[in-house]
Amino acid sequence: MVTPLEKARKDPDSMKGKILKAARRVFGEYGFHGTTTRMIAREVGIDISTLYYHWGEKGDLYGAVILDITDDLRGKLEEVEKVIHGKPLGTRMDIAIDMMTDHLFERPEISNLILFRYFGKTRNQTGFDFHVPEFISDIALSMNLCRDKEDVSAGVMMHVLAIMNSIHNFISGENFFRPMLALERDEYILKVKETLKFIFIPAFSGSHQL
Amino acid sequence: MVTPLEKARKDPDSMKGKILKAARRVFGEYGFHGTTTRMIAREVGIDISTLYYHWGEKGDLYGAVILDITDDLRGKLEEVEKVIHGKPLGTRMDIAIDMMTDHLFERPEISNLILFRYFGKTRNQTGFDFHVPEFISDIALSMNLCRDKEDVSAGVMMHVLAIMNSIHNFISGENFFRPMLALERDEYILKVKETLKFIFIPAFSGSHQL
């Protein structure tokens, strides 16, 4: 069976695909409650009922968006893991930070939406499963911070969370931080990478390695 | 002239004060658009029009909340600075992390609201000034990462942002992260402090000091 989401991803130029893409952007900027279905429809240039025809109720579309960015992120993490596999930790982190920040700076909705879900409540709390623990464990394994994906200590999970969240923070906070720092986009991206490496590499390249 | 906000803070048991306190909580949980004036009124146990009588329109109340938490944070930072002044950097960071996390874990709305403003847009963008740059410079000075408060490099500002945001992340994300880590509240708080110190102290106690 083909879900609407798979359909939309297979053909991004279809109406379903265009709506999904617009919904990612708008939900990412304004959050669930800050977004109206009319805003998304206007973004696509269609009538609101066309949107409902393709995606059903607002919550379902939001759910599809969350699934979409989750899969996107998972895919990228797997790609990174392939590249860095076997290299020494410092190099691994260096490359991973570069690849992840580049990817996310081109898709800031991902960071936005993830942070929205971490830090805000939705009035009609529908429990979209985020698969966060799974992600975090994979990264911990990839960083060689644990031996077994099924058995990651809380401390290690939190180290990984700190890294991922820091990345998301700088991506998602660009609109706020960059004017404040008076940097051009390129400079900002560069400085973000520098900062992340400056902070995270020393902590993990000490005696803490397995 | 006494502003409504000053009045509300001077007497937290007054209606103005009770509404402000409730507004902090609810706005903190659901964000600006996720919060309705009725939700706040219900939280206080009053009619919606009583709320409007005291605070005027929703945006004004939100503005007061933002000012309130900003002042709160500024005050705490000053207090911390007094305690850590003159001590060596490692100790300074150790104490600062302890004090700030303790303070914020008791007032998670602060972290919530700050992150909301960093990462989300509000439909009717009213530019509440956040005084963020000022804060960040003060912290940079307190950490001895710069000589002059008026002349802090973008790189240093970003280091400070990374620290503050990491703290806010763990406070604000407690509802999401703690169940995932299967920790009691006390354990979680302890592990947050450990994690923050583990990550940030090594980066700054190297050769990077002034």
Place this chain on the structure above:
DNA sequence: GATTGTTTCCATCAATTGATGGAAATGTAC
């Protein structure tokens, strides 16, 4: 206890929002 000012609530508004029915438009198969 009557007068006056303050605070609270009830009733209600207009605008917005999520959502739908049904007609028109568009495409597809024969």
Place this chain on the structure above:
DNA sequence: GTACATTTCCATCAATTGATGGAAACAATC
């Protein structure tokens, strides 16, 4: 071209939301 299915839009609904006018309740002053 006709029959049929799919897609799009217009008109509209009910519920929610921000906001207000005005009456009641309460408090203070004399």
